[in-house]
Amino acid sequence: MQNLKFYQRVLQLLREDQAFAIAYLVRAVGSTPRAPGAKMIVYPDGRSEFTIGGGAVEARVSEEAQLVAGAARVLVRRYALSQLAMHCGGTMRFFCEGFSTEAGTRELPFYQELLRRLEENRPFIARYAFDPQAPQALQKQLLGRGEELAKLERSGRQTGWTLEQDGRELYLELLGRPARLLIFGAGHVGEALGKLAAISGAFRVEIADDRPEYANRERLPFAAAIYQVERDYLGPLPQPDPCTYVAIITRCHQTDQQVLRQLLQRDPDWPYTGMIGSRAKRLKLFGELEAEGIPAARLARVHSPMGLPLGGKEPGEIAVSILAELVQLRGATGR
Numbered sequence: 001m002q003n004l005k006f007y008q009r010v011l012q013l014l015r016e017d018q019a020f021a022i023a024y025l026v027r028a029v030g031s032t033p034r035a036p037g038a039k040m041i042v043y044p045d046g047r048s049e050f051t052i053g054g055g056a057v058e059a060r061v062s063e064e065a066q067l068v069a070g071a072a073r074v075l076v077r078r079y080a081l082s083q084l085a086m087h088c089g090g091t092m093r094f095f096c097e098g099f100s101t102e103a104g105t106r107e108l109p110f111y112q113e114l115l116r117r118l119e120e121n122r123p124f125i126a127r128y129a130f131d132p133q134a135p136q137a138l139q140k141q142l143l144g145r146g147e148e149l150a151k152l153e154r155s156g157r158q159t160g161w162t163l164e165q166d167g168r169e170l171y172l173e174l175l176g177r178p179a180r181l182l183i184f185g186a187g188h189v190g191e192a193l194g195k196l197a198a199i200s201g202a203f204r205v206e207i208a209d210d211r212p213e214y215a216n217r218e219r220l221p222f223a224a225a226i227y228q229v230e231r232d233y234l235g236p237l238p239q240p241d242p243c244t245y246v247a248i249i250t251r252c253h254q255t256d257q258q259v260l261r262q263l264l265q266r267d268p269d270w271p272y273t274g275m276i277g278s279r280a281k282r283l284k285l286f287g288e289l290e291a292e293g294i295p296a297a298r299l300a301r302v303h304s305p306m307g308l309p310l311g312g313k314e315p316g317e318i319a320v321s322i323l324a325e326l327v328q329l330r331g332a333t334g335r
Contacts (some may be wrong), residue, residue, distance in 0.1 A: 002201060003175055006039060006050055007278045011111050014159045018071035019044055021098045023061050024128075025052045026171045027161045030090030032081065033057070036159040037173055039315060042096070046067040052094070056084040061094055068098030076132045076169065093161070093227040095130065095171070097138060103221065110140055115177050117142065123243075125149050128171040143207030153242055164313075180329055181242060183207045184233070184259045185249035186214040186226075191275065192319035193247060198222035202327055204245050208238055210255070240270035245326050248275040251270065264289070264298045272329055274322065 013020055025038040034051035040050040040058070044067035051057055057079055068075050078093045099107065117124050120145070125143040143149060152160055152174050160172040181203035183190045190207060197203045199222075208227035209215035215228040227238050233255050240246050240263065248259050255276055263273065283306040290296055307321030308328070 001288060002050075003178075004115075006041075007111060007115050007118060009041065009049065011108070011115055013041070014108055014111060017101045017104055019071035019099065019101050020234060021065040021096050022092055023052055023096045024171065024173075025064045025092060025094055025299050026159065026169075027093035028090060029092075029149055031088040032090040032092050033086075033088060034092075035142065036157075036161065042066060042069055053092070056086050057092060061096070062064070064094075065096040065098075070100050071098045072100055072103065073098045074129070074130050074132075074138045089181065094222070095108065097167075101197060110142070113142055116174070120176075122176050122178065123149060123153065124172060124176045125152065126173045126175055128173075129168055130171075131168045133167070146308060149174070178204045178243070180204045180241070180244045181247065182238060182244050183247045183249060184237070185209060185247075185251065185255075186220060187249065187251055187316050188315035189322075190249045191246070192315045193249065193322055195222050196316075196319050196323050197326070200323065200327070202330065206238065209250075211251075233262070237262050239263075240273075241266070242269050242271075244270040244274040245328075245330070246270065246274065247322060248273070253277070253281060253285065257289065260285070260302065261289055261292070261294065264294050264302075266293075268298060268301060272303065272326065273301065274303040274325070276306060276318075277304055278320075279305065 023040050023042060023044045025034055025036050028036050032236045040048050040052045042048045042062050044066055045065055046062060048062050052061060058195055064075055064077055066215050075096045078091060080091050081088045125148055127143055129140040131137050152172055157183045158174050163168045164170055179202060181197050183194050186209035194207050198205045204224045205222060206225040207223045208229050210229050210231050210233055211299040212228055215226050220226055224266045229237055231237055248256050250256050250259060260275055286299045290299060306325060308324045312318060
């Protein structure tokens with residue numbers, strides 16, 4: 001969602017013939033306030049929109065971006081945060097691309113197409129190739145299915161940065177596929193988790209339930225998709241993809257087990273599967289599924305109990321603990 005808003009704003013500025021610059025965070029090593037993929041808009045007078053981390057590093061990047069705001073130039077910078085008196089201690093690499101008031105004619109087709117692809121919600125790559133010694137030589141492409149997209153998806157990361165043998169720098173950003181949270185169970189905890197996840201902006205929330213009185217738009221206005229499945233989850237279920245986080249929170253142990261049974265019929269290629277419940281529940285249900293032929297290696301990847309051990313027992317408190325674990329894992333994998 002954030003990328004959609006960002007590029008809608010970029011397109012608006014180009015149509016209004018405004019001068020500005022875009023600062024892209026392309027690499028982060030160690031402890032840093034934002035992950036690669038963060039970006040912001042900077043104007044010649046120093047005003048900015050969106051954020052690449054705040055604090056001293058954002059102030060410094062904003063100063064640098066002003067140097068190219070209003071000109072068709074690219075500037076590359078690397079900062080050690082300790083040298084900016086930031087206690088994070090990591091390093092961050094940026095490139096800033098400037099746009100003049102006459103940039104619209106040249107740049108509009110690229111960003112119109114980028115926005116169109118974003119709205120289709122299908123994965124694609126924005127590819128930027130540039131030579132730090134040639135500040136006007138930025139090459140931009142939008143790539144659909146291909147080896148670069150497949151490689152980035154397999155890596156579990158949203159971005160890629162490499163230094164080519166010819167000295168050029170190459171930055172790839174996977175766009176068009178936001179992280180998806182697929183919740184099985186629209187009861188008290190499922191509803192609370194979905195609502196919190198939607199508010200956070202970290203996930204596209206989808207919820208499945210076998211009860212029509214629960215799986216409906218009136219109860220779940222925040223959900224991007226709602227699935228009413230067959231009774232006891234015995235029929236076909238919505239399936240995870242490589243950008244899906246799965247939370248199993250149905251009304252009882254039997255339906256939790258049925259959902260897990262179905263999902264683990266194939267080797268999980270998604271980053272997270274969690275099932276609510278105690279360790280005793282995990283041992284019993286996992287033992288039964290392994291006896292049915294579900295490989296132990298697949299069961300071992302399931303988070304159960306799920307959520308960080310924050311101690312709360314109310315539905316909202318449980319939802320906070322689960323979302324905290326999901327955000328923690330998403331940050332660790334880059335997905």
